[in-house]
Amino acid sequence: MATETLLVRPPGGLWVDALRRLAQNRVAVAAGTVLAVLAIAVVVGPSLSPWRYDQTDWNLMAAPPDFGSGHWFGTDALGRDLFVRVMHGGRVSLAVGIVATLVSLLIGVTWGAVAGYVGGRVDRVMMRIVDILYALPFMFLVILLMVLFGRSILLMFLAIGAINWLDMARIVRGQTLSLREREFVEAARAMGMPSGAIIRRHIVPNLLGVVAVTATLTVPQVILVESFLSFLGLGVQEPMTSWGALVNDGAHELEGAPWMLLIPGAFLAVTLFCLNFLGDGLRDALDPRDPGRAR
Amino acid sequence: MSVLTLRNLSVRIRRHGLQSAPVAGVDLEVGEGEILGIVGESGCGKSLTLLALMGLLPPGAAASGSAVLAGRELIGASAADMTSVRGAELAMVFQDPMSALNPYLRLGVQVGEALEAHRGMVRAEARDAAEALLRAVHFPDPGVALTRYPHQFSGGMRQRATIAMALACGPRVLLADEPTTALDVTVQAQILALFRELREATNTAIVLVTHDLGVVAALCDRVAVMYAGRIVESAPVDELFARPLHPYTRGLLDSVPGSAGAPAKGIPGVPPDPRDPAPGCAFEPRCAWRLERCLLERPALTPRDGARHAACHLEDAP
Numbered sequence: 001m002a003t004e005t006l007l008v009r010p011p012g013g014l015w016v017d018a019l020r021r022l023a024q025n026r027v028a029v030a031a032g033t034v035l036a037v038l039a040i041a042v043v044v045g046p047s048l049s050p051w052r053y054d055q056t057d058w059n060l061m062a063a064p065p066d067f068g069s070g071h072w073f074g075t076d077a078l079g080r081d082l083f084v085r086v087m088h089g090g091r092v093s094l095a096v097g098i099v100a101t102l103v104s105l106l107i108g109v110t111w112g113a114v115a116g117y118v119g120g121r122v123d124r125v126m127m128r129i130v131d132i133l134y135a136l137p138f139m140f141l142v143i144l145l146m147v148l149f150g151r152s153i154l155l156m157f158l159a160i161g162a163i164n165w166l167d168m169a170r171i172v173r174g175q176t177l178s179l180r181e182r183e184f185v186e187a188a189r190a191m192g193m194p195s196g197a198i199i200r201r202h203i204v205p206n207l208l209g210v211v212a213v214t215a216t217l218t219v220p221q222v223i224l225v226e227s228f229l230s231f232l233g234l235g236v237q238e239p240m241t242s243w244g245a246l247v248n249d250g251a252h253e254l255e256g257a258p259w260m261l262l263i264p265g266a267f268l269a270v271t272l273f274c275l276n277f278l279g280d281g282l283r284d285a286l287d288p289r290d291p292g293r294a295r
Numbered sequence: 296m297s298v299l300t301l302r303n304l305s306v307r308i309r310r311h312g313l314q315s316a317p318v319a320g321v322d323l324e325v326g327e328g329e330i331l332g333i334v335g336e337s338g339c340g341k342s343l344t345l346l347a348l349m350g351l352l353p354p355g356a357a358a359s360g361s362a363v364l365a366g367r368e369l370i371g372a373s374a375a376d377m378t379s380v381r382g383a384e385l386a387m388v389f390q391d392p393m394s395a396l397n398p399y400l401r402l403g404v405q406v407g408e409a410l411e412a413h414r415g416m417v418r419a420e421a422r423d424a425a426e427a428l429l430r431a432v433h434f435p436d437p438g439v440a441l442t443r444y445p446h447q448f449s450g451g452m453r454q455r456a457t458i459a460m461a462l463a464c465g466p467r468v469l470l471a472d473e474p475t476t477a478l479d480v481t482v483q484a485q486i487l488a489l490f491r492e493l494r495e496a497t498n499t500a501i502v503l504v505t506h507d508l509g510v511v512a513a514l515c516d517r518v519a520v521m522y523a524g525r526i527v528e529s530a531p532v533d534e535l536f537a538r539p540l541h542p543y544t545r546g547l548l549d550s551v552p553g554s555a556g557a558p559a560k561g562i563p564g565v566p567p568d569p570r571d572p573a574p575g576c577a578f579e580p581r582c583a584w585r586l587e588r589c590l591l592e593r594p595a596l597t598p599r600d601g602a603r604h605a606a607c608h609l610e611d612a613p
Contacts, residue, residue: 120354183394190349190389191409191460192382201408205399288444289398 021285028281031274042090051081053088054239092242096226097219103161108168116176209283216279220272243268299325304360315570319524328498332511335521341504345470350377382409386461390473392453396445403441409463428459451482468500520544523577530603540605542582
């Protein structure tokens with residue numbers, strides 16, 4: 001059955017094929033749908049509520065969720081509408097997750113693939129640089145950046161991404177080292193392909209499965225790092241918020257007002273779950289040998 | 296008219312301070328449109344000789360001597376020069392078609408790749424050219440095959456695809472490193488027939504490295520027998536099988552299990568360690584006809600009757 005569909009399948013690029021296979025994976029499609037709904041919700045959500053994210057309802061402080069009052073998710077200790085705050089926080093968390101992951105992907109894959117493919121002295125120098133950056137305290141680096149360039153959300157995104165590529169580079173380099181020895185790479189060299197083309201055409205596509213999974217694991221990591229920075233006063237500042245910051249606030253009110261922890265926590269957890277399922281589905285979909293097992 | 300001439304081609308490997316010369320001075324000529332077989336047991340330097348020609352030796356290995364391809368010296372050429380030679384003038388087919396194709400690339404892209412690199416074709420042109428190439432190696436439906444991935448083909452079809460890739464730019468010489476070893480016998484026969492047909496059609500010289508004498512007999516015009524990094528005998532294929540001059544060649548022929556039920560004899564002993572070459576004939580310790588001078592004096596590859604060469608102190612067939 002699989003081969004028959006392949007016979008009539010029109011040609012497409014690697015990504016077109018991967019999306020076609022991904023569309024056959026029910027779990028991944030469900031995860032992707034949930035993520036899309038979340039993304040739309042955090043963009044349009046705040047305009048559905050009469051409250052602003054920094055507006056205090058003096059009558060209802062730390063109130064439980066109640067549809068009658070207009071505070072669908074309740075309010076926080078300062079009487080601010082939690083629904084609006086969760087949506088606003090989602091913007092920051094999702095944006096930092098995506099931007100920082102893209103930055104780490106771009107640097108990490110290029111760095112790791114070049115080091116692994118070229119090998120020898122180039123590899124040693126490049127990986128020692130990674131080791132040195134690893135050894136530097138991350139906080140120190142971020143604080144330094146903040147002091148030098150002032151505090152901005154974009155800078156924070158880049159700083160987190162610039163730290164996370166180290167893991168990616170190591171993973172990619174390890175994979176590249178084994179790919180380099182594969183016969184099809186030698187065959188490509190025997191065809192007179194230049195090194196750059198071999199890395200782009202032959203090495204990177206074979207890395208995509210591992211990279212997709214690592215990237216989806218990086219997103220939650222980055223979201224947590226952001227909340228940690230916010231807690232230290234280096235990330236987003238009150239009254240702006242993020243999911244990590246909301247969870248942090250809610251943790252202090254756990255006994256009296258559990259919704260303040262549970263609601264943003266649930267959003268964070270659902271997002272991370274969906275990302276993991278999507279990453280898993282992407283890995284399968286990116287492998288042309290897997291004809292799509294979810295059927 | 297020879298298209299490829301090797302003179303004293305050597306490969307030295309230095310590792311952990313130890314030096315060895317697995318290829319120790321190969322002299323060889325390949326004529327235009329000729330199919331030359333190189334046979335010998337594992338580790339005699341066959342594959343390294345090919346890799347040295349391609350400039351694809353593993354790290355730590357260095358080639359010396361001379362290899363001239365259509366007036367162009369390959370040994371010591373710059374990396375950029377070798378990149379322009381590889382795939383264009385000199386191409387290679389590998390042993391295992393299962394791993395010689397990138398699982399992530401459609402056949403069309405992969406087969407046309409060399410044309411993009413060497414002829415400056417754009418993707419669409421290379422695709423059309425790839426279709427013609429696949430047709431030339433008898434893919435039943437090349438238009439469909441272009442859109443498929445390697446894992447969707449059998450070993451034989453994949454080997455056809457790698458041959459199509461190698462022939463894309465019309466190389467002067469095609470190097471084939473045990474191209475049929477990983478295939479079953481019926482497919483093997485088809486691939487050999489394909490090589491023969493391509494030689495007729497394109498006049499590409501083929502250097503076939505193998506340890507299978509059956510393949511040599513079926514395909515080659517001429518055979519070179521390699522032992523311990525040197526050519527010990529070369530002869531037109533019929534003459535070699537009818538009357539081997541070198542004791543090692545004789546041993547090789549006797550090692551083939553006869554279909555008449557005669558048990559294979561094999562050659563007693565093991566090849567010498569390339570790290571510790573003896574001054575005399577490398578085959579001397581295993582040779583049944585050894586003379587006193589064999590121990591001290593290495594025989595040179597000298598012309599014998601007809602178009603034959605042999606490196607042995609014995610004047611004639613033992």
